[in-house]
Amino acid sequence: xxxxxxxxxxxxxxxxxxxxxxxxxxxxxxxxxxxxxxxxxxxxxxxxxxxxxxxxxxxxxxxxxxxxxxxxxxxxxxxxxxxxxxxxxxxxxxxxxxxxxxxxxxxxxxxxxxxxxxxxxxxxxxxxxxxxxxxxxxxxxxxxxxxxxxxxxxxxxxxxxxxxxxxxxxxxxxxxxxxxxxxxxxxxxxxxxxxxxxxxxxxxxxxxxxxxxxxxxx
Amino acid sequence: xxxxxxxxxxxxxxxxxxxxxxxxxxxxxxxxxxxxxxxxxxxxxxxxxxxxxxxxxxxxxxxxxxxxxxxxxxxxxxxxxxxxxxxxxxxxxxxxxxxxxxxxxxxxxxxxxxxxxxxxxxxxxxxxxxxxxxxxxxxxxxxxxxxxxxxxxxxxxxxxxxxxxxxxxxxxxxxxxxxxxxxxxxxxxxxxxxxxxxxxxxxxxxxxxxxxxxxxxxxxxxxxxxxxxxxxxxxxxxxxxxxxxxxx
Numbered sequence: 167x168x169x170x171x172x173x174x175x176x177x178x179x180x181x182x183x184x185x186x187x188x189x190x191x192x193x194x195x196x197x198x199x200x201x202x203x204x205x206x207x208x209x210x211x212x213x214x215x216x217x218x219x220x221x222x223x224x225x226x227x228x229x230x231x232x233x234x235x236x237x238x239x240x241x242x243x244x245x246x247x248x249x250x251x252x253x254x255x256x257x258x259x260x261x262x263x264x265x266x267x268x269x270x271x272x273x274x275x276x277x278x279x280x281x282x283x284x285x286x287x288x289x290x291x292x293x294x295x296x297x298x299x300x301x302x303x304x305x306x307x308x309x310x311x312x313x314x315x316x317x318x319x320x321x322x323x324x325x326x327x328x329x330x331x332x333x334x335x336x337x338x339x340x341x342x343x344x345x346x347x348x349x350x351x352x353x354x355x356x357x358x359x360x361x362x363x364x365x366x367x368x369x370x371x372x373x374x375x376x377x378x379x380x381x382x383x384x
Numbered sequence: 385x386x387x388x389x390x391x392x393x394x395x396x397x398x399x400x401x402x403x404x405x406x407x408x409x410x411x412x413x414x415x416x417x418x419x420x421x422x423x424x425x426x427x428x429x430x431x432x433x434x435x436x437x438x439x440x441x442x443x444x445x446x447x448x449x450x451x452x453x454x455x456x457x458x459x460x461x462x463x464x465x466x467x468x469x470x471x472x473x474x475x476x477x478x479x480x481x482x483x484x485x486x487x488x489x490x491x492x493x494x495x496x497x498x499x500x501x502x503x504x505x506x507x508x509x510x511x512x513x514x515x516x517x518x519x520x521x522x523x524x525x526x527x528x529x530x531x532x533x534x535x536x537x538x539x540x541x542x543x544x545x546x547x548x549x550x551x552x553x554x555x556x557x558x559x560x561x562x563x564x565x566x567x568x569x570x571x572x573x574x575x576x577x578x579x580x581x582x583x584x585x586x587x588x589x590x591x592x593x594x595x596x597x598x599x600x601x602x603x604x605x606x607x608x609x610x611x612x613x614x615x616x617x618x619x620x621x622x623x624x625x626x627x628x629x630x631x632x
Contacts, residue, residue, distance in 0.1 A: 185463040187456060194452060202447040207438075219447040220454060227459045299441055302434040321399070321432070322439040342395075349395050353431055 175240040176233070183229040194223060197241055200323065201248050207318040208252050210307045218255075222247045242332040249315060249333060256311060305355040313348035320345050385414040390421045398428035563610060563619035581609050582623065 181189035201222050205215035222244055225231055233243045306317055319330040320341065327345075331338045385407075393411050396404045404411075415422040584606050606624040 182459070185459060187459060190456070190459055191452075194455065198451070199444075199446050203442055203445050206442060206445060216447055216451055220451050223451075223455050224458060227455060227462055295437070298434060299437050302438045306435075306438070317435070321435045322442075324439075327403070346392075346395055349398075349428065349431060352435075353427055356431070356434070 176235050179226060179231060179233055179240070182226050183231070190223075190227070193226065193240075197244050198223070200241060201244050204245050204318060204323060205248050205252060207306065207322050208249075208311075208314060209255075210303065214252075214255065218248050218251050221251050238332040239329070242329055245319075245333045246335065253311060301356060302352075305352050308355060309348055309351055313344050313351060316341055316344040317348045317352070385410045387414075387418060387421055390414045390418070391424060394425055394428045397425060398432040563621045579611050581611050583607055583609055 175193075178189045178193045182193055198219055202215050202219045205218040206212060209215060209218075225247060231243075233240060237243075306314060306322075309317065315334060316330065319325040319333060320327065325333070327338045327341045330341045334341065390411050393404055393407060395401075397408065397411055415425050607620050608623055609620045610618040612618050
């Protein structure tokens, strides 16, 4: 898929602000996915992701956009908006997720924020694999927001460090250091939970489960 | 490469990030000779695999279709004032101003947007000056003799519909289209209780909106405004433009 160049992005924005539905649809179809998934991974809630996506694109409709093509891509700009909306929402709701110590009855970790609109449970084709994915999801959600957004952008959405820096408005070095720290925290959280689940405290248990391995030992 | 240098590159190695370039070969060579670093790399790779699985599960997730539908509706509503004015201008007895608004040009659209916001402010001021109190039967600040409709309407009961605001011979849909939404969150499909107030926007009000009024003229705009129970102007429709004498 080819991304529209910045000139056409600006043109689509201008036409959208003028009420051109085709232009709006072109923008929406191109960018709603990344915006929605970023919000989904950041908030762990489909309802929040839906709200944020709507708010981001409403900004374009209401001509409140301050997009400057010389400062970055439209995708970075839209995700930056989504990020600001999410941070305001987290602040308003006092929603700082911590890694849950308890497991919910269905086996998935319950986030401590009592999320009313949690992601729907997916019927797993492979229950063990699904359980591992759920553990990773909860571990990501438990990260501090600064680290979480670096993981979501660089690891889950495969942004380059440069584009992630543009979204978050910080230097590339900051992205890199946050990602390092976030990965360390994730490893610790997943290892700790593995220990807690196995009831073992020895070094062998303090490793992520083998089912997460994607490269065989050599 | 020493252990510190290797560990600094672990995330990029685990992500198979090409940005580290030639350092990959050196790093992998170090991992083969250092068990601790090799273990750390494998741990990082397991984490990357888990993150990759999570990303893959949501790879095609998208906002539900209702978001797109809602945004399209908002886009249309955002430009609804032009539609409303066109319909209004399509009536009989067009003044020069009305004629100009019937087929707005790009520059005029900007004026329309500015004037719509200004109208809201001026109309609210007119309502306040008229002594309007929420919940009370509103009194028109100044009712022109030639006003084509009754000067006041009773307070609208809660959950009013556009039928309550329709003029004679006008359908509910036509009434909804004729009123220009003023509040950003105004939903024409559902109306709060409130009242309709007839206001007259006088020359100073017009001038405050930036409308060039010819010296000596006594132009004024008669409009009906839907006001919610808390006094917020919700929508407005122009009833008459009397001896406008504007430069348009």
